[in-house]
Amino acid sequence: MAAALEARAIAHDFGGRPVLRGIDLTVGAGETVALLGPNGAGKSTLLRILALLLGPRSGTVTVQGHDGRAARAEALRQLGYLGHESACYPDLTARENLAFYGELFGVRDAGRIDDLLAWTGLADAADRPLRTCSRGMVQRVGLARALLHRPSVVLLDEPFTGLDPAASDALEQWLRALRAEGCAVLAAVHDVARAAALATCVVVLHGGRLAWTSPGPVPDAAALAERYRAATERLG
């Protein structure tokens, strides 16, 4: 499978305290990789580095063959990133937020915004300022923003956090749809069962190191939980 996203020897520290220590990671087209790890393992830092929002101390990131430093703009066109927050302006409506980001990404397809609003179930709330919307709705606008420019690589940092069960199930369906379209998805998740249900590959990050990488899907949640426990206990 061709590598849509490739990270080599990524290392990073904050004020001399190592956070990531030589991470190698590859996500292929049509693959969904779940990134598991305890709090402080370095998942968010790794995702921000892969999203080209943070420069690593060493290592390289390549997105669809574009080097993250030398061809940053080309690489960013292929990336969709949704962090802990939506990166959408609370005083703008969902439609205005998407129109704004559409201009930045040069999205010229006029129907794309309407399609995404309908797909994420936001058509009826499209013209309400986000400040008046629920956490789940804002999260969906954030997802629509991340997918607006049809990225081939999607990075999600704990996308299920704060969502009710119905919204979580809907998000899971959207992630399956992205995979069917050939998107490479890397998602940091805390819920082992969700990772087992969704992922074609599971990666466990602990203490800034890759503690375990599954050879393929691990649909058995109990087995994955056992693997996760063993990987995080082994490194202390």
Added chain:
Amino acid sequence: MRAALAIVRKDLRIEWRTRETATTLAVLGVLLVTVLAFAHDPEPEAAPLLVPAVVWSAMVFTGLLGVERGFLVEREQDCLAGLRGAPIDPTALYLAKLVVNVLLLGATHAVVVPLSGLFLHVELWSVLPALALVLFLGTLGFAAVATLFAFVTVRLRTRQVMLPLLVLPLLMPLLIAAVKATEAVLGGTLAVAGEALGVLVAFDVIFVTAGALLFPAMIND
């Protein structure tokens, strides 16, 4: 350029909808002018001499507050990550923020300057074009420096201390030239104003260029 215009439109739309920054700056400006004008209680013939000091003091206080608020909008919901994740030249972000700051500070001048004229008995209408030029050049230079440093300090807990500490020493030549130019324009001595205007133009060219060149390195750190 397209990205910069999109950011300017977005910022102005948010400001139009909330009116947070413009209202805060206008209220602060009116308060400062009122206090400064009445605290000195000058003789009618001496009062006009205070106008440059009042106008530019108000500009410094309102400007520091306004420029900082421009970046606080980007902190909420981590919108800065959204901007940085877009394939745009970071210079576009700097120039857009600079334009928005100049517009907001210009709107504040529109309140502060006539009020200063009223309280300090100065007829401004006859010198309006020259005064507007001085105000524009001074505001542009101020915003060029403050916008650059506000991006750095907005991420700090101590930003309200750090921004003035960083920018005020750099702004001294600009403020001195702006006060001199305003004084000269109001006094009708345009030859003196010409010299100070030269300093303002040079300051603007240097710091707008420096801001545009340095901002990409700062945002990508």
